[in-house]
Amino acid sequence: MIRNPILPGFNPDPSLCRVGDDYYIATSTFEWFPGVQIHHSRDLANWTLLSRPLVRASQLDMRGDPDSCGVWAPDLSHDGERFWLTYTDVKRYGRTTVGGASGASLRDFHNYLVTCETTDGDWSDPVPLNSSGFDPGLFHDDDGRKWLVNQLWDHRPGRSRFAGIVLQEYSPEEQRLVGERVNIFPGTALGLTEAPHLYKRNGWYYLLTAEGGTGWNHAVTMARSRDIAGPYELHPHGQILSSRTRPDAPLARAGHADLVDTADGQTWIAYLCGRPLPNRGRCVLGRETALQPMRWGEDDWLYTLDGSGMPMLEAPTPTLPASPARATQERHDFDAPELPLDLQWLRTPDPDRIFSLTARPGHLRLYGRETIGSLFTQALVARRQQALCYSASCRIDFTPQHFQQAAGLVAYYNSSKFHYFHITHDDALGRHLRVMSALPDSPQADAFSAPVAIPEGPIELRAEVDYERLRFGWRSEGGDWHWLPEQFDASILSDEASAPGLPNFTGTFIGMACQDMAGTGLPADFDWFEYRERNYQPDPTAT
Template sequence: MIQNPILPGFNPDPSIVRVGDDYYIATSTFEWYPGVQIHHSRDLVNWRLLSRPLTRASQLNMLGAPDSCGVWAPCLTYADGLFWLIYTDVKRYGRTSTGGASGSASLRDFHNYLVTSPSIDGPWSDPVYLNSSGFDPSLFHDDDGRKYLLNQLWDHRPGSNRFNGIVMQEYSVQEGKLIGRRENIFKGTPHGLTEGPHIYKRKGYYYLLTAEGGTGWNHGVTMARSRDLHGPYELHPDQTILSARNRPDAALQRAGHGDLVETQDGQTYMVYLCGRPLRNRGTCTLGRETAIQRMVWGEDGWLRTEDGQGTPQLQAAAPGLPEHRFAAGPEREDFDAAQLPIAFQWLRTPWPEELFSLTDRPGHLRLYGRETLGSQFRQALVARRQQAHCYSAATVVEFEPEHYQQQAGLVCYYGGAKFHYLYITHDETVGKHLRVMSSLPNHVQTDTFTAPIPLPAGVPVQLRVEVDEERLYFGYRVDGGDWQWLPQQFDASILSDEANAPGQPNFTGTFVGMACQDMSGSGLHADFDYFEYRERPYCVNPML
């Protein structure tokens, strides 16, 4: 059996392709660098993180991108001996009327690009600019060799339907650009928010798969088909072929944004995004994850879930391929290599040498104090995804701040307006000390601080967090002593899409990692000797 989600933690908008006996899934990374996650499997059951292809400034530079912007909804296909990767780089999403001075929510910047590679491991080409008319681009390779770009069409005009349908335009490989007339081939259904298009050709029909209802609780997968690529497209008799919108009891919620793959023996599987809400708070701290399940084609030529219920499943039938397991990633990273371990990412910049080094002090991750945790430019924050509701994370840091503008420590981070940060700093009253800053979403953004805890100078400090669903606890120890736990219980449920900060889009997931700031501009560094992340079937209050 397949256990869903197959890609736990923040891995939304899956696009799947099979090349021979290998399956690859690309997922969105938003403001996290490098861009796009590609996972690999040979049996659809076991998956490993393989690579992130957008690694240099010519492909992706997100400096200044707001939270939850950056790389949206990649599409990965294979044709003509090449892998084709399409992605959106969102530069501006806009704000609501409560979002301050950043301007209109109607005007948004969605830039769509294409990169190619003969190998999934790269090297990937410099990007070809396609258009900026909307997001969720997808490339369809027709039987005659012609290629077509599809994307959601954004309409900023007053009184308009912002999600104004799915548009299609031919792409010329020879000219490296879109050619011909752009057509709106599908206006969507009353569920609205039509996005995430993919086209497939089967038995004389062109099948169009879209996401509708928004990426929250009303999300779903809609299907339509036509004998002609250009339409008109008729709706599936059930309209929505997969959703949890009417199933509040389903373990996997927010199901939608699907893509199809055919196995070697002709079975059809659909990958889709989903969310696992916290039992007590109903928020998805793990973000939007990727699940998969078998689909079947009916005698009427339409696709449905295997049980006909159209509901996402925690367990799905595997295709019967030979089992292919991968070695589990290490729970502890000692930073002994010159490259950052693949589980970790940073924010926005294609120039990580400005933020961190693994060679300045071998065996350590050195973070250079840069901008605040709310910065949209150069943040020295290196973190990994939270992938389970219960986990423990720990690190040790050597850091000798001289004043209150210098900070370093352990952070549980959703975005610049939602985090819990256990950090070391210094002031003229207490000296070197430890405290927690929490950035809490509310109608008015609020930052809260715990009382300072004095620390001795010149010694490493171990930092630890225990997360049990919505409960979060911080601890520390010095000189090999006992763990000392802060008396506060922090609210982990705010680290979620659903806990809205004013005017902010919320499409990512929670990370846990290490950070360093120096707002004085002198760049004081912090050295981290290791980082541990251990998932648990359950957690207990460490103070009991």
């Protein structure tokens, strides 16, 4: 059986593509660099992270992009010769007034297209498409023409911001959109229509969209037309997949989907979902990707296998040869000249400014830059949390001279939601450890744990997460673990823990950070970093 989600942790907005016997899923990365994650499989059950195509400043520069902006909803397709990837770089989401209410409807969505002969090759510089909305999807028609669909954003007062799905032809020869854009689908009463994908089957053009918002009301809507420009008639059920009517569903928030056919004609749907914490209703793992088979009815409409329209926690394995995924590396010793693929950083296309793997061989050196949470150049390298229970640790060599220098281990969602276990220094306390927490649902925006004096020299830092419970500990090399007495709330590292009006579309990361707010660039050296997932078992030493 396929156990969902197939891509656990922050992997939203899946775009699913088959080329021969190979399947690919591209997912959104938002403010994390490099941009777009592409996973590969041959059996639809086991997936391996293969590449991140947007690696150059010419392709993506997110310095200044707000939290949960940057790369939205990539669309991966193949036309028989090469891969085509469209994506949005969101530069402005809107400002927020006192109390969290939305204070602006103006937003900046820039849509681009890149191509490559292989998913892990050198992708082209981007072709600007438009800025009329977000979630661009490219459709290759069987007559050779190519069409772009995207969500249309309407900022005018009294209008629905989600103004429908627009269609426009793309000319590969001219490398631009041509002709007039046409609004082909205004959406349903569920609203918030986005994430369009086009398909063709039995003479019908099928339009798949997401509706209801990316929270608990999320859903997948289908419509069809004999003409690509419409009019489009709605599926008899309206939405073909959703968990919005079942608050107890183990896979909540199901929506934003894409379809693929296997070689034998079986249709599968990939969609985003969320797994709420038990009794807390918060998805600390972010929006994940699930996959299940569908069936075509005699009426040429698509349905779930049982007709319920519900996501499946387990799905039957397709009749494809088993292809095990590459094992994820739990420990990184930083002996190679390149950063391990599991790790990413924030926004900047200039990683040499924030880290080095050669300055001190066998170490990841982070250069102290801007404050943690900066929207421009902060030295933070981390990986996704992909299980509800895990242990993470690192060995750090860092000698701060004053209170404006800090480095350590961080559980991070965004600039307003994190727990940062860091080494710093001041005249009264000397070198010490403490936790800074950014709290999104508290009258106090940030909080600090009591300082703990530590000896000179390298030390190990450790985080233990069990669902919503987070503990931090430290030790000198070879010594016993010393656990902070506080227990921290890991559930704040979620989409749901936030003031209204703010974008929250990512997930929790765990990793390493370094700041030098004096501007002198003091580095911290990390000898290794380790992340181990586990079933929940109370730690007898963490008392």
